[in-house]
Amino acid sequence: MIKLLDVTKTYFLGTGVRALQNATLTISRNEYVGILGPSGSGKSTLLYLLGLLDTPTQGQVLFEGRDTALLTDTELSALRGRSIGFVFQTYHLVSHLSVRENVELPLYYQGLEPWERHDRARAQIEKVNLAHRMKHLPAELSGGERQRVAIARALVTEPKLILADEPTGNLDSKNGAEILAIFEQLHGQGKTIVMITHDLAIARRFPRIVRISDGVLHEEALA
Amino acid sequence: MSRIIWIYELAREGARNLLRHKVRSFLSLLGIVIGVGSVIAMMAIGEGAQQKVLKDIGGLGLHNIIVDSEKPSAANVPRESGDNQGAFRYGLTPRDVEQVKFLFPSTTILVGHLVKKQIYYQSTRLDVALLGVDPEYFNVFPVDVQEGYVLTEVDNRDRHRVAVITEEAAMRIPAIGGALGKTIRIGGKYFQVIGVIRMPSGEGMGRVFLPYNTAKELFGTITAEDEAGTSEYSINEIGRMVIHLKDENMIPEAAAVVERLLKKNHEMNDFTITVPLAKLRLKQQTQRTFDLVLIVIAAISLVIGGIGIMNIMLAIVMERIEEIGIRRALGASRRDILLQFLSETVVLSTGGGILGCLLGMVAVPLLSRLTEWPGVFTPSSIIIALMFSWLVGVVFGIAPAIQAAKMNPVDCLRYE
Ligand SMILES: Nc1ncnc2c1ncn2[C@@H]1O[C@H](COP(=O)(O)OP(=O)(O)OP(=O)(O)O)[C@@H](O)[C@H]1O
Numbered sequence: 138m139i140k141l142l143d144v145t146k147t148y149f150l151g152t153g154v155r156a157l158q159n160a161t162l163t164i165s166r167n168e169y170v171g172i173l174g175p176s177g178s179g180k181s182t183l184l185y186l187l188g189l190l191d192t193p194t195q196g197q198v199l200f201e202g203r204d205t206a207l208l209t210d211t212e213l214s215a216l217r218g219r220s221i222g223f224v225f226q227t228y229h230l231v232s233h234l235s236v237r238e239n240v241e242l243p244l245y246y247q248g249l250e251p252w253e254r255h256d257r258a259r260a261q262i263e264k265v266n267l268a269h270r271m272k273h274l275p276a277e278l279s280g281g282e283r284q285r286v287a288i289a290r291a292l293v294t295e296p297k298l299i300l301a302d303e304p305t306g307n308l309d310s311k312n313g314a315e316i317l318a319i320f321e322q323l324h325g326q327g328k329t330i331v332m333i334t335h336d337l338a339i340a341r342r343f344p345r346i347v348r349i350s351d352g353v354l355h356e357e358a359l360a
Numbered sequence: 361m362s363r364i365i366w367i368y369e370l371a372r373e374g375a376r377n378l379l380r381h382k383v384r385s386f387l388s389l390l391g392i393v394i395g396v397g398s399v400i401a402m403m404a405i406g407e408g409a410q411q412k413v414l415k416d417i418g419g420l421g422l423h424n425i426i427v428d429s430e431k432p433s434a435a436n437v438p439r440e441s442g443d444n445q446g447a448f449r450y451g452l453t454p455r456d457v458e459q460v461k462f463l464f465p466s467t468t469i470l471v472g473h474l475v476k477k478q479i480y481y482q483s484t485r486l487d488v489a490l491l492g493v494d495p496e497y498f499n500v501f502p503v504d505v506q507e508g509y510v511l512t513e514v515d516n517r518d519r520h521r522v523a524v525i526t527e528e529a530a531m532r533i534p535a536i537g538g539a540l541g542k543t544i545r546i547g548g549k550y551f552q553v554i555g556v557i558r559m560p561s562g563e564g565m566g567r568v569f570l571p572y573n574t575a576k577e578l579f580g581t582i583t584a585e586d587e588a589g590t591s592e593y594s595i596n597e598i599g600r601m602v603i604h605l606k607d608e609n610m611i612p613e614a615a616a617v618v619e620r621l622l623k624k625n626h627e628m629n630d631f632t633i634t635v636p637l638a639k640l641r642l643k644q645q646t647q648r649t650f651d652l653v654l655i656v657i658a659a660i661s662l663v664i665g666g667i668g669i670m671n672i673m674l675a676i677v678m679e680r681i682e683e684i685g686i687r688r689a690l691g692a693s694r695r696d697i698l699l700q701f702l703s704e705t706v707v708l709s710t711g712g713g714i715l716g717c718l719l720g721m722v723a724v725p726l727l728s729r730l731t732e733w734p735g736v737f738t739p740s741s742i743i744i745a746l747m748f749s750w751l752v753g754v755v756f757g758i759a760p761a762i763q764a765a766k767m768n769p770v771d772c773l774r775y776e
């Protein structure tokens with residue numbers, strides 16, 4: 138589904154940080170991959186590259202066999218909007234938009250009519266059990282509820298690939314478990330999921346784990 | 361998604377964001393509101409002035425050169441001997457008219473004569489000016505016939521005792537059923553009112569017109585004037601000569617020729633030449649200067665308004681960095697982000713334009729009352745103002761919008 142070929146990402150700010158070094162990684166359809174590593178090791182950097190939000194300093198990113206370096210901004214954006222769903226540790230909901238409007242956003246960029254966006258967003262919000270919070274602003278929700286909105290927003294486009302950056306990092310264990318249950322269910326439905334985590338207890342549940350330290354990837358053979 | 365819905369949603373989203381900070385948005389608009397308001401007001405007043413000038417001067421006939429006799433103020437003017445002992449002669453003479461006719465054979469030249477006589481209807485004194493005129497007069501000046509007819513060649517040739525009067529004069533006649541057909545009395549002679557006309561503005565108020573020849577035959581050219589108890593006689597054969605040219609381009613030259621001729625014939629300074637077209641040109645020159653000042657003021661105020669808008673948009677972009685990152689992650693392209701912020705600016709500046717138009721509409725009647733300049737709104741001034749504020753939105757909104765669009769989405773998401 139997505140492939141990194143010898144990818145290096147360097148931030149030139151200050152001394153020049155090598156956030157990712159010569160990373161090669163293949164994520165296949167319907168995989169459920171955990172990414173583990175200490176803080177500052179380059180996990181988020183890897184995820185943004187997989188999500189076509191950032192471009193590598195060196196190397197290639199192939200999405201469904203296509204070299205993403207050859208795509209225009211509009212094509213990349215469309216691909217992101219249609220095929221990839223992001224869930225972030227800090228939720229990243231637009232604070233002045235209601236729950237429903239937040240969930241509608243990716244559909245807006247696909248050019249759907251307002252009423253169609255409406256219906257699909259409502260259905261998706263119902264699936265994460267937040268129908269009663271439809272008109273609320275993110276600030277009026279608990280952390281767990283916000284993360285469920287973020288998941289609804291990631292799923293509303295029915296993407297093939299879901300990228301989650303420590304989705305349970307800011308949640309207590311009960312809420313975290315709920316969110317994880319949703320992801321496992323999605324995996325069961327055939328979605329490809331890549332999830333970053335700190336938590337070794339969570340990591341144990343992934344069929345495949347990629348470790349990262351100081352920008353270097355180590356594939357972990359697991360049963 | 362249809363284009364109309366797309367534009368509507370962009371505009372609605374922009375308006376919503378701006379309304380979240382009403383005071384700030386309003387303050388950022390003040391420049392453009394005041395700018396557009398003053399431009400609208402000045403355009404209205406400029407237009408009003410223009411229309412007034414056109415009415416006043418246009419009423420004199422833009423194809424005319426008007427020469428009026430003028431009584432010289434000097435006391436030591438030559439006196440007549442013989443029959444009119446003691447009277448003094450001034451102004452245009454038949455000789456002047458003959459010579460002008462000779463110079464411009466194919467033009468209409470008409471004469472008029474001011475008769476200093478009182479006019480009565482029964483026992484009511486009308487107290488209006490009395491003129492003997494060539495019937496051509498009514499062709500050469502753009503008069504509106506309200507009732508009846510104007511004077512004809514036959515009236516003039518056969519010295520009919522008929523009169524055409526202006527509306528203002530008609531109103532002074534206290535007769536049931538209006539002035540038309542009534543009989544007025546002038547110097548003991550009776551005249552029938554055969555027409556009521558409306559004069560172009562700028563050409564006096566109450567007037568009674570008689571055929572030139574009738575007036576000359578009955579009242580002659582000797583005018584008795586009571587000046588501070590003494591009775592002074594003066595002779596003026598032709599009060600006014602109007603040279604009516606078909607070709608506008610010939611007017612300046614013709615006016616110069618006529619002036620040279622009359623200067624040669626007249627030792628005294630006893631005539632004035634009025635060229636309405638030259639007057640109009642002069643006014644238009646002033647108008648152009650006014651327009652230029654208007655354009656400069658408009659440009660300055662719109663630039664100031666635009667800078668105000670740009671400033672606020674840069675601030676808005678900075679406070680929405682996270683949102684930009686989110687939208688990019690959810691599939692927004694650079695172009696989408698650009699359009700989002702640009703449409704917000706255009707909504708802002710259009711709002712400023714509308715408020716500015718309202719301000720102008722309030723300001724113009726007030727200004728008109730204070731300055732006594734008429735203000736005339738034209739729909740085009742409002743359209744122009746709105747288009748300009750829209751343009752300001754695009755021009756000054758493009759830089760902040762580009763800034764927003766060029767941001768790296770990952771940096772936006774990491775931004776605290
Ligand atoms: N814009 C940037 N400019 C300079 N350095 C950066 C930038 N973004 C990230 N880095 C650096 O790149 C390295 C990797 O960052 P990254 O966010 O990928 O780490 P992470 O593994 O996600 O950490 P955490 O677990 O704390 O989220 C870090 O050392 C970070 O300081």
Ligand SMILES: [Mg+2]
Nearest residue numbers: 180181182302
């Ligand atoms: Mg991170």
